[in-house]
Amino acid sequence: MRANRMPTEEIKRDAAAFADRVTSDGRFGRTAEPGRYRLVINRACPWAHRVVMTRRLMGLEQVVSLAITDPVQEIIEGDPHWVFTERTGSPDDKDPVLGIHALREAYLARDPAYDGGVSVPGLVDVASGHLVSNDYDQISVDMATEWGGLARAGAPPLYPEELREEIDTVSAEVYQDLNNGVYRSGFAPDQKRYDAAVQGVFARLDALEERLTERRYLVGDHITLADLRLWATLVRFDAAYHGHFKCNRRKLIEYPALWAYARDLFQTPGFGDTTNLEHIRVHYYAVHTAINPTGIVAVGPDPQGWLTPHRREELGGRPFGDGTPPGPTPEGEHVPPLEEQG
Structure with a gap:
């Protein structure tokens, strides 16, 4: 939904555009590895916040790096987009690890024909720059249960x-x-x-x-x-x-x-x-x-x-x-x- 336009019908949330799962054994095709993924979030977003809390409680901060976008979205081609700016510590308005200005670039790296919405959180593969998942609930569940020995000693049982x-x-x-x-x-x-x-x-x-x-x-x-x-x-x-x-x-x-x-x-x-x-x-x-x-x-x-x-x-x-x-x-x-x- 565009930031400056009220809906004409009740708001509906689309299913996650990309929902690859990351596990310690790689049984869904992607393996949890230190430094392989970067979590793109916005501090304002409640959906992203639950993933950040999971990451912190499980002690995965040194395993999955964190990128924080500006709290104010930038309008690009008529739509609001999560972007990196100097206000949130991104020199030259680009994420220093991914080298992108807008999270949409990771979506397009994954699928150049993608024309849907862009949301946070976004789990991004650092090497390829491809978005792995924007499924906030599944990312949280997998971080809580599927990242095996990468979680800290003493991590709580968030999803027993x-x-x-x-x-x-x-x-x-x-x-x-x-x-x-x-x-x-x-x-x-x-x-x-x-x-x-x-x-x-x-x-x-x-x-x-x-x-x-x-x-x-x-x-x-x-x-x-x-x-x-x-x-x-x-x-x-x-x-x-x-x-x-x-x-x-x-x-x-x-x-x-x-x-x-x-x-x-x-x-x-x-x-x-x-x-x-x-x-x-x-x-x-x-x-x-x-x-x-x-x-x-x-x-x-x-x-x-x-x-x-x-x-x-x-x-x-x-x-x-x-x-x-x-x-x-x-x-x-x-x-x-x-x-x-x-």
Whole structure:
């Protein structure tokens, strides 16, 4: 969808254009190898964020390098594209590893006839410059389960076999009503479809509030992919979706359990240290000109609230299961301190 054009019908998400799987044994044709792949993301995008969190929690930072695009897309031939600029540390407006200005170049390297949309995250084969996959969920699942000995010692079980059915069920409900529901609200073409979408958003938030009142994590007693998928939307809710997408019945901070849950995870390595709230606000308010034609970027909310005590540890549970926290954020991947993100 073009950034400056409202849809005439309800927003629909296309299936991933490219979805090659990468595994330790290469049984799908691509093998997980250190330095072979580069993950292209944008700090504003919730779909890319869940992959970045998975990569960090699994300790794959030295295995898969990270490329960060500008939070403001560039219009190329009438369509918005994720591009590299000096603002995000790309000299000469090109990614220093892939040598490209726009992620679309990796799509075209894979298929010169490709004329579809370009989305992040994009997993790119460094040697060929070909896009391997833009299937955010499958990339996350494979990084959590299929990269074998390349993951760090102590990596948490993000998608354990005994919990997969419940993780998938909960994640599907969250996706339909909340992850995608906020977009269906924000880009609704008429009042009827807005009303239906926003009702689903808050019905799901109400249900999650009840679920998380007496349990620390969505599924099981430690962090799983279900938490990553939910949290990527929660961390953007008050900063973007509440006002910009008209999801303004209540704020996240008005849900006691959900707000405490969100703060608990923000303060857990892998979550807050991969979040750039400034990029989130700048992207949503500056790019969606059909919704916000002035391009004025909202100033709030005050990010310091994310650091207030949450007391969720009183519910028990272990963030990383029998594993351990990830190490320090790698050089070059630090997000600005919160006081600089307000």
